[in-house]
Amino acid sequence: MPGLANPFLPMSRSPRPSPPAPRVLVRGAHLDLTAAFKAAAEEKAARLLRHQERIIRVRLDLEHDQTRAPRSAFVAKGHIEIRGPDLVASVASDSPAKSLDQLIDKLDRMLRKRATAVINRRQRLHRVEIPSTLPKVAGTPGDSTPPLPGI
Secondary structure (H helix, E strand, O other), rough: OOOOOOOOOOOOOOOOOOOOOEEEEEEEEEOOOOHHHEEEEEHHHOHHOOOOOOOOOOEEEEEEOOOHHHOOOOOEEEEEOOOOOOEEEEEEEHHHHHHHHHHHHHHHHHHHHHHHHHHHHHOOOOOOOOOOOOOOOOOOOOOOOOOOOOO
């Protein structure tokens, strides 16, 4: 009969949905960000996405703090949402572009450190200590020990 599915054939599975595309959010506090500056910040933040494909979101906050000394008036804060503990960093400098560059470098180092720590944890060999009081295996070729009773 046409139109009826055969209950004995396996159902076709739809492909697993890909994770949502990483998003980069750029915000300014006490500071108006131009569209060109936001585009440059998103382009620089794309460098962070090469380390982990499962980065959920990268949030970059730039703020101008007039109460600070002029050499550290612009503060850039970064927050990377990722599986496991999130990565948070902050940098202060005398210009917004410089603080953004330093923040991206700092977040890049943090992601590299996290990635190498995962690889090292995965490749670390664990020694297995076998107590010497265990009986030897009986019946191996060239072994003159009698077999254990009940074997």
